Structure formats: C-alpha cells, structure tokens
Amino acid sequence: MKTTKIAGLDHVVAWDDAEQRHVYLDSADLVFKGNEIVHVGPGYGGPVDTTIDGKGFMAIPGFVNVHSHPFSEPANKGLTEEYGSDKLGQSSLYEYLTVFGLAPEDAGPSTQVAMSELLKSGVTTITDLSMARDGWVDDLAKTGIRAVVCPMMRQGAWYTKNGYTVEYAWDEKAGEKAFEASMKTIDEAIRHPSGRIGAMAGPAQIDTCHEGFFRESLQEAKKRGIPMQTHACQAVVEFHEMMHRHGKTPIEWLGAIGVLGPDLIIGHGIFLNDHPQIHYPHGNDFERLRDSGASVAHCPTVFVRRAMVMNSLGRYMNAGITVGIGTDTFPHNMVDEIRLACYVARAFTGNYKMGTTRHAFEAATIGGAKMLRRPDLGRLAPGCKADFSLVDMNHPYMQPSHEPVRSLIYSASERAIRHVYVDGAQVVRDGKVLTIDVEAATAGLIEGQRRRLKTVSERDWACRDADALSPPVYLTKDRLPQSRPVT
Template sequence: MTAEDKATLIRDVDWLLAYDSDLGSHSYRRGADVAFRGDRFVDPTTLAPEDIGQVIDGKGLMVSPGFIDIHAHPGYETMLKGLTEEVGSRKLYMSSLYEYLFLFDTTHEGMVAATEVALSELMQSGVTTICDLSTPHVGWIDTLAASGMRAYAAPMFREARWFTDNGHEVKYDWDEAAGERRMIAALAEVDAAIAHPCGRLGGMIVPAQIDTCSARMFKDSLVEARRRGIPIQTHASQSVVDFQEIMRRHGLTPIGWLEELGLLGPDMIVGHGIFLDHHDWIRWPDRRDLALLAETGTTVAHCPTVFARRGISLQNMGDYLRAGVNIGIGTDTYPHNFIEEMRTGIYTARVTARDIEGATARQMIEAATLGGAKALGRDDIGRIAPGAKADFFTVDLTHPSMRPLYDPLRSLIFSSGERAIRDVYVDGRQVVRNGAALAFDPEDATERLEAAQRASIAEVARYDWGGRPVEQLMPRLF
C-alpha cells in the first residue's frame, strides 16, 4: 500500500457536522472521528491501523461539509469593488442591470486575475464547489482546474443585448446569428470542462437571461443539457423589468413562460426568482409561480447581497422553502465571502418577512450544502458521509471570534465569519491552509486585478448612455 492509498483520519473531532440519511439532513456529533481516502470519505470504524496514514487531532475543531455556490460571476464582478455597491436605476425599479452592469469592460487577462482572486476568497470562506457563470475567455477552464475547487463551467450566451439610452427605458438589440455562434462556443467550453483530466470540472448550459434569448434558444439549450445530463440555468424574475417584458411579449410571467417552454424541472436553476407573481412590487393578481417552481422541482439560486444593496429581496426565503421550492445559495457579486452571503440572506429574509422565522441559520446551511447539491443533481457532495466526496473545511474553535462557544455554526455565521476557517479540502486535497488559499499567488493576482480595474474605469464614459465618467456615475464618498 502506497502512502496515497492510505486514509487520513481526523480523530476526536469536537464538533462534526455529519450527514444523517434518516433525517435527510445534517446532525452534530461530538468527539467523533472522520476519515477519507483518496477523494472520498470512508467509515473510520472500517479502517485497520495499517490503512491509516496521516492522523490529524480534531480537538478544538469543527469539521463541516464544504459549501456549494451555485451562482457566481468571479471573472467580472470582482473588479467592481468600491464602484457599484450604491448604484441602481430608480426609474427601473432599482435594478443595476441595465444602466451600470455593462459599463465595465475588461480583457481575458483581467478576467483570469479576477477569477483567481474570487476563487481564493470563496475557498477561504468554506466553498468547495463553484458554478462560474462567465463569458468564455482564454485561460478560463485552466484557471478553474488550477484552483483545486470542484467547478462547473457555466458559459453564458444570448441573442440580444439590453441597453438604455435614457435611463428609464430598456431596449433590446437582437442578433440571432451571433447568439448561435456564442452558443456553439459555450458548448465547446462545457465539453472541454467535462473532459478535463483533473476530474473536478463539470458543465452547465446557461442561456443568459429570460429576456435576451428566444424560445428556440431556450429549447435548444434544454436539448443540449439533457443530452449531456447536466443542469441548465438562466437569470429570470431578477427585475421588475424582466417580469414586465416577458408579460408584454408572451402574456406570461417569466416562470410561466419557462413552464410553457418545458424548461422547469429538477435540472433547472432559476437565478434569481425574486419577482414572482406574489412579489408586492409586481402587484399581480395571480399566485401560480411559487407552486410551479415547487411542483416541477426547480431550484432558485438565491444571491441575497447584490439585491439587498438595492433594497430588493426574495419574499421570502422561508416561504419558498415551506412551499417546497429547492433553494441553493450563490454569490452573484463581490465580496466572494460565502459566510457573509449567508448572514445577509438570513437577515434580509427576516426583515422582509418581518418575522424571526423568515429564515433560520439551519435552513441557510442546508441550502448552502444539500440544496446546492440537489440543484446540481448530486448526492455525493455537500455532506460528510462514507462514499461522499471529501469536500470539507475545518474551523478553529479556539479562535477568539468563536468564543464563548455554544453552537459552532451559529457562531461562524453570526459572529466569526470566515476568520476562524482554517483548512479546506476538495477531493481529499488541501486547498486552504491556515486560512490561506494555496492555488494562486494572492499578491500577484491582486496587482493584475487592480490593473484591470484601472483600465476598465478609464473607459466607462464610452459605455454610458449619457457619456458620464466614473467619477460622476459613482462618486467617491468624500
């Protein structure tokens, strides 16, 4: 038996969040052992002494399954730090999509730098699986592979781009032939990811937005997803604008139109599913959307931070779950700090519901692990159980931010944040050590990201309908 065939044993873990198949959820175990061999957890009681290689002392540690981020744009959002936190179009129901999102252009190199920085931050906050919704760029798949994460390449394609030339009306510029070319390029990226020799990459089919793709493109997307047995995701009901636009075109809500197209189902993820027919900004007379999502087993990718910044929230997470909708968590924007995203999600749900039961930390942990796994059609991630992938992180319970200690996950979410996360493993291989991500050179990546931001903000006036420079659109605070 070589050293690589031997199991790693974490002995006498103070708090282990283990999967309980009878419960269909996690439960705390005290003073438990956990072991993995190669890329998977094994039952520690089945190991003979000669099977065991490295032994780690679990005293003072919590061991938790790694989080699953089902919706992120690490190659783009990362460079907007300090810029877009406080912009949104008040004449377009607070959305920042139509007036601000496409002001910033960057290069392939800028996207790679942004991705390196974002993936490092995600891993340091306990994320072991990422769904990267990006536009295909040189170096993308190699960067995902090099990160050490489990990653789904989710290249976006579309036939129309939206724009505004006055800040209060959204227009669409359609080019079906270009959309077709983008889809073909995206499928090639997906296939390259699936075939990548690292074995940690998967793919997702992403017709980008409900209002920028035709019925034909959605139906073709479904065919390509089913052919490969992979999930499909689109942005829908993410703004009042897209609700009203789909109603104007088809006489249906975005969710209703997806149903008519045959897209709703267990392999469909809707980002972000906020403006359903029950949302009080919509004032719609029917109440069908939530039930349609639940009955079809469709997942909602819930990314609370980017919307909370603009006064927007799901109404509300607890109600979606009680209706039977599967929810997974994403980090649509920066920071790529998954613990902060979960905390924001809990608070926004409670404020929106005006109810302490608007969302619980337990619901949030389940969404961030089992909900994400279900969205991806997997029962081997998001849990610590023999046979599951060894994707997990450890928390230093002696860290001052975790003390005094009564409930470790509650303290992690509400008090400590990522500060107490020590080591992170994916496929049984360490990707974070003592709080530092190992894959990329953080100083070098950050300098390249800064250069990308500088180059991008210099060009903002070119992309703004009013020709305004960044200092006018997003003035500094003081």
C-alpha cells in the same frame, strides 16, 4: 491512495442518512482515503497513513456555491455597492454592469481573486457563470476548487439610451456562435482529467434569449445529463418586459415553452407575481414554481444592496422548492451570504422563522449539491467526496461555542475557517490559499479595473465618467466646492 485520519475533532457536522439531515457528532474522527470519505464518527481503528490532530476544530461540509460571476464582479468593488438606476426599478443591470464590466483579457486575475475568497470562506464547489474563453477550464482546475462551468450565451443584449427605458440589440448569428462556443466548453469541462470540473448549460437571461434558444439549450443539457441555469425573475424591468412581449409572467413563459422543470435552475427567482414590488394578482407563480421541480439560486447580497429581497428563503424551502446559495457579487464570501440570507428573510417577512440558520446552511450544502446532481457533495458521510473545512473552535469570535454553527455564521464568519480540503487535497492552510498567488492576482485585478474605468464614458449612454455614475462617499479635499465669502 493514502488514508488520512483527522482525529478527535471537537465537532463534526455529519450527515445522518436515515434522518436525511445534518447532525453534530462530538469527539469524532473524519477519515478519508484519496478523495473519498470512509469514516465519520468516534473511534476509528483502521490503518491510516497520516493522522492529524483535530482537537480544537469543527469539521463542516464544503459549501456548494450555485451562482457566481468571478470573471467580472471583483472589479466592481468600490463602484456598485450603493448605486442602481432610479428609473429602472433600482437595478444595476442596465446602466452599471454594461459600462463597468471587465475586458476579457482581465478575466484571469479577477477569477483568481474571487476563487481565493471563495476557498477561504469554505466554498469547495463553485458554479462559474462567465462567457466561454480559451483556458477557462484549466484556469479553474489549477485553483484546486471543484468547479461547474456555466458558459453564458445569449442572442440579444440590453441597453438604455436615456436611463428610463431598456431596449434590446438582437444578433442571431452572434447567438449561434456563442452557443457553439458554450457547448465546446461544456464538453471540455466534462472530459477534464482533474475529475473536479463539471458543467451546466447557460442561456444567459430570460429576456435575452428566444424560445427556440431555450429549448435547444435544454435539449443539449439533457443529452449530456447536466442541468441548465438562467437568470429569471431578477428585475422589475424584466417582469414587465416579458408581460409586454408575451402577456405572461417570466414563470408562466418558462412553463409555456416547456423548460420550467427539474432540469432548470432559476437565478434569482425573486420577482414572482405576488412579490410586493410587482403586485400582479393575476397569476400563481409561486405554485407553478413549487409544482414544476425547478430550483432557485439565491444570492441575497447583490439584491439587498438595492432594496430587493426574495420572498422568502423560508417560504420557498418550506414549500419544497430546492434553494441553493450563491455569491453573485463581491466579496465572494459564502458565510456572509448565508448570514444575510437569514437576516433579510426575517426582516422582509416580519417573521424570524422565515430565515433560520438551518434553512440557509442546508441551502448552502445539500441544497446546492442536489441542484448540481451531486449527492456526494455538501455532506460528510462515507462515500462522499472529501470536501470540507476545519473551523477553529478556539477563535475568539467562536467563543463561547455553545452552538458552533451559529457562532460561525453570526459571529466568526470566514475568520475562523483555518483549513479547507477539496477532493482530499488541502487548498487552504492556516487561512492562506495554497493554490493561488493572491498578491499577483490582486495586482492584475487592480490594473484591469484601472484600465476599464478610463473608458467608462465611451460606454455610458450619457457619456458620464466613473465618478459621475458612482460618486465616491467623500470628495478629496482639492475637489471640494470652494466656499464663497459672506457679503
């Protein structure tokens, strides 16, 4: 194994084990042997095989993304940024995602485009919530990223026949097949020779899986020593559906069936009983969540587009709830998500302390690593994996660099991330992804979206086409309504 020394970095966001927090180290070296960090600090004098000049750069730990849908979300670009269902809690889940979602054969190019965006924004570990498919694990491994596959499985599918009520089509046999396929994929991921692929169990949504399905999923997760993630508390409709079925809030129901605990990751954990858009004063969801040890995958962008916000990042983390950050939607830009997580928490609470940079940066690093049970990720310290990014301190948007992490998050964003390493191997050089043919993947994504949009009306309850469901910002001139002469 070769030893590489990145010498004389302007700054390293290093892990202080005694203080259990990130700290700045100035004029420091970052040294890794193979895929493991062996030294962080000034004056490394041991033998090395390769020395890289770190002057003008800051090393930051690789971001750990705990919730993403790279199979489908890139193709929603231009379609779902501004629209939701007015009569279904403003959500896009029930009318939009069901008609715009890509066909399975287009999963490859879509996933590659998402991975290229993630890598360029400093993500070194991705949790991929997709449907199990042949070749999925190998495709992820080829991108060079560290991946956790979460093959989603469910027994029912939601739909609407009128745009104001949600119904469920239940198919127990399909659920059994999905469960089988998911477990097969999970085992394939755990055994993958790259050593960079992990797994978690994924009963897809709290309202599309029955009690037994959740319990069996958790049992299989525990058997394999992996966590479980489900979508819960993500929509007003879902909250009231669970109350209608069980007389319990989603959090109460998860607790009642025995799955609300340290093994569970809740994506997205927004609509607790005390959320202003719910205002159900007859529960104590926040305290139940806090005491359970369950964690939350926070993905601000996809929700704030529809005027929904978790209440709030600071409140959850200050109470001891483990929170991670995810890129649930496009663009798959982790720095954007970190910045938005701070802004929306402050605006929603009217308190600038409820979404600090430290809250969000730690959620995107050590918080995510804890959720994935990987204390060797999300931090730069001896014994940790060599997953990190080098930020160009001379980038104009990083200047003046009085506080470098703030300059990155609030001004430079991914533009200043020049080099990215995963497992000791460089995957981004000078802002260019080395492991993906981005142009070819983008061409495939464009074609996949084009084919899918042609058949939107076949899946929509009102037989609307794409432009009717998601009207463009401006009409082309030949489609403008003809003006009538004044008489």
